[in-house]
Amino acid sequence: xxxxxxxxxxxxxxxxxxxxxxxxxxxxxxxxxxxxxxxxxxxxxxxxxxxxxxxxxxxxxxxxxxxxxxxxxxxxxxxxxxxxxxxxxxxxxxxxxxxxxxxxxxxxxxxxxxxxxxxxxxxxxxxxxxxxxxxxxxxxxxxxxxxxxxxxxxxxxxxxxxxxxxxxxxxxxxxxxxxxxxxxxxxxxxxxxxxxxxxxxxxxxxxxxxxxxxxxxxxxxxxxxxxxxxxxxxxxxxxxxxxxxxxxxxxxxxxxxxxxxxxxxxxxxxxxxxxxxxxxxxxxxxxxxxxxxxxxxxxxxxxxxxxxxxxxxxxxxxxxxxxxxxxxxxxxxxxxxxxxxxxxxxxxxxxxxxxxxxxxxxxxxxxxxxxxxxxxxxxxxxxxxxxxxxxxxxxxx
Numbered sequence: 001x002x003x004x005x006x007x008x009x010x011x012x013x014x015x016x017x018x019x020x021x022x023x024x025x026x027x028x029x030x031x032x033x034x035x036x037x038x039x040x041x042x043x044x045x046x047x048x049x050x051x052x053x054x055x056x057x058x059x060x061x062x063x064x065x066x067x068x069x070x071x072x073x074x075x076x077x078x079x080x081x082x083x084x085x086x087x088x089x090x091x092x093x094x095x096x097x098x099x100x101x102x103x104x105x106x107x108x109x110x111x112x113x114x115x116x117x118x119x120x121x122x123x124x125x126x127x128x129x130x131x132x133x134x135x136x137x138x139x140x141x142x143x144x145x146x147x148x149x150x151x152x153x154x155x156x157x158x159x160x161x162x163x164x165x166x167x168x169x170x171x172x173x174x175x176x177x178x179x180x181x182x183x184x185x186x187x188x189x190x191x192x193x194x195x196x197x198x199x200x201x202x203x204x205x206x207x208x209x210x211x212x213x214x215x216x217x218x219x220x221x222x223x224x225x226x227x228x229x230x231x232x233x234x235x236x237x238x239x240x241x242x243x244x245x246x247x248x249x250x251x252x253x254x255x256x257x258x259x260x261x262x263x264x265x266x267x268x269x270x271x272x273x274x275x276x277x278x279x280x281x282x283x284x285x286x287x288x289x290x291x292x293x294x295x296x297x298x299x300x301x302x303x304x305x306x307x308x309x310x311x312x313x314x315x316x317x318x319x320x321x322x323x324x325x326x327x328x329x330x331x332x333x334x335x336x337x338x339x340x341x342x343x344x345x346x347x348x349x350x351x352x353x354x355x356x357x358x359x360x361x362x363x364x365x366x367x368x369x370x371x372x373x374x375x376x377x378x379x380x381x382x383x384x385x386x387x388x389x390x391x392x393x394x395x396x397x
Contacts, residue, residue, distance in 0.1 A: 003053055003056050003057055003060070006049055006052055006053045006056070007049075007053060009049060010046055010049040010050065010053070013042050013045055013046055013049070014042075014046060016042060017039060017042045017043070017046075020035060020038070020039055021039075072091065073091045073092060073095045074091070074092065074219060075218075075219055075222040075223065076211050076218055076219060076222070077089065077091075077092055078092040078095075078096070078110045078348075079206070079211060079222075079348075079350055079361060079363070080211055082108060082109060082110065082350040083350050083352040083361055088110065092110065095110075095111075095112065095113065096110040096111050098111075098113040098345075099111025099112050099113040099344075099345030099346070099347075100345065101113070101344070101345070103344040103345060103347065108349060108350055108351075109347055109348050109349035109350050109363075109364070110347075110348055110350075111344075111345040111346065111347050111348070112226070112345050112346045112348065113345045143227045143230060143231060146227060146231055147231060147234070147235060147340070148235065148286055148320040148321075148322050148324075149235070149238060149239075149286070149335060149338055149340060149371075150340070151320055152284045152285075152286055152318075152320050152333075152335040153282060153284060153334070153335035153336045153338075154335045154336070154338040154339065154340055154371075155336065155338065155339045155340065156340050156342075157339060157340065157341045157342065158342045159342075159344075160195075160197070160341050160342065160343045160344075161343065161344075163194050163195065163196045163197075164194070164195050164341065165192050165193070165194045165195075166192065166193055166194075166195065166339065166374060167192045193372055193374065195339065195341050195370050195371075195372055196370060197341075197343040197368035197369070197370055198247060198248055198249065198368065198369060198370050199247070199366060199367070199368055200230055200233045200234060200365075200366075200367050200368070200369050201364065201365060201366050201367075202229035202230070202232075202233060202364075202365050203229075203362055203363060203364045203365065204222075204225045204226070204229055204362070204363045204365065205355055205358075205360045205361070205362050205363075206222070206225075206360060206361050206362075206363065207359055207360050207361075208359050208360065208361060209359065211361065225363075226346065226348070226363075226365060229365045230346065230365065230367055230369075231324075232324060234340075234369055234371075235322060235324035235325075236324040237249065237251060238251065238252060238324075238340075238371055239251060239252055239253065239286065239288075239322070239324055239325040239326055239329060239331070240252075240253060240254075240324075240325075240326045241253045241254055241256070241326045241327075241329075241391075242254060243255075249370055249371060249372070251326065252331060252373075252387065252389065253325075253326045253329050253331070253389055253391060256329075256389045256390070256391050257391070258328070258391040258392070258393065258394065259390065259391065259392055259393045260393060261393060262298070262393055263294065263295070263298060263308070263330075263390070263392050263393070264298075265300040265301070265308060265315075267390070268308065268314060268315055268332075269315065271332050271388035271390065272315065272317075272332060272388070274388055275332065275333070275334065275386065275387075275388055278386075280333070280334040280337075280386045281334070282334050282335075282336055283317055283332055283333065283334055284317055284318045284319070284320065284332075284333070284335060285314045285317055285318070285319035285320065285330065285331065285332050286319075286320050286321075286322070286325060286330075286331045286333075286335070287319060287320070287321050287325055287329060287330040287331065288321065288322070288323065288325035288326060288327060288328060288329045288330075289321055289322070289323055289325075290327060290328050290392075291321075291325070291328050291329060291330045291392050292309065292319075292321045294328070294392055294395070295307070295308040295309035295314065295330075296308075296309045296310075314332075317332075326391070327391075328391050328392040328393075328394065329389075329390075329391055329392075330389075330390040330391070330392060331387055331388070331389050331390070332387065332388045332390075333386050333387030333388065334386040334387070337373055337374045337375050337386040337387075338371060338372075338373055338374070339371060339372060339373075339374055340369070340370075340371040341369065341370050341371065342367070342368065342369050343368040343369070344367075344368060345367075346365060346366070346367045347365070347366040347367065348363050348364070348365055349363065349364040349365075349366070350362075350363060351363070351364060373385060373386065373387070
């Protein structure tokens, strides 16, 4: 029985005892022998119930409070805590701790670890630091899935620390020789390229009302905003025409001269042939949407209703399109030779002041990335790149 049931039973017996005494008092007499025996039985039962109640209440008092239900990491909770000057709570604090590994920052914000994981372990000190699973939104997977370079086959490296050097071998050669003639030197060359982190930064403004009304859709919106902030900068630089600087890598279309003639099926086949001759066979296309429009309207053969781009394919090879590719840009390549690297976590600085008059909180995103094409040398040192790059002729007006 529960404590409440025991107390109710005791109270019922006590009412019976009181009724017996009231009856005897009203009749101006003492309890009769049979009544007295019944009354003493009630007293004993009350004592027994009281002992049981006391023991049960003592036992319940010694028990630990039940575990609090664990909850997942929340962008909204992290942003609100920092904006209000509070410490991060267990799920957000543990995620931030993981994200800060290898990073140095004293900014007013939090870090999101960019690594492939579905759960983390958060120790709750209130209950003996028991391991409680905390769901963590994985930022890498959606970012990786949205990068058209990765869709086309690029290598995506995360969790990097310091500069990384990637070696590769240009390949050996062999040849025929007479029975006792000396063998020719077939030695290839070993090359090495170094990848160093460069900073990508952007900002996102969120209304305070949105944070107050926070729910799962708001969490998804914040994550998508973070992904877009990084992806837009990374891809527009990667597939752009800008020269490299000390703070940003060169675009893949840097140095490419725009065509003066209309694109033809023959030009696309020539680009493909050049790569196949150098044993690059895992080829796909990446292009801008204005190139997409030109390719869909250009017939393979004049006057025939068969076009350069049909069903998302160019000459039987998959094509990927993005507005982040440079104007009229078109790249055919073995994108497995392209390496995209990411260092540490993504830092989200929370600025509740800059846009305070507008009722918004500004999130400043900092992350560290770089990319490079792994191979770029031929056996003879002339240079070989696993990509054919074209900037289409500007349309006539």
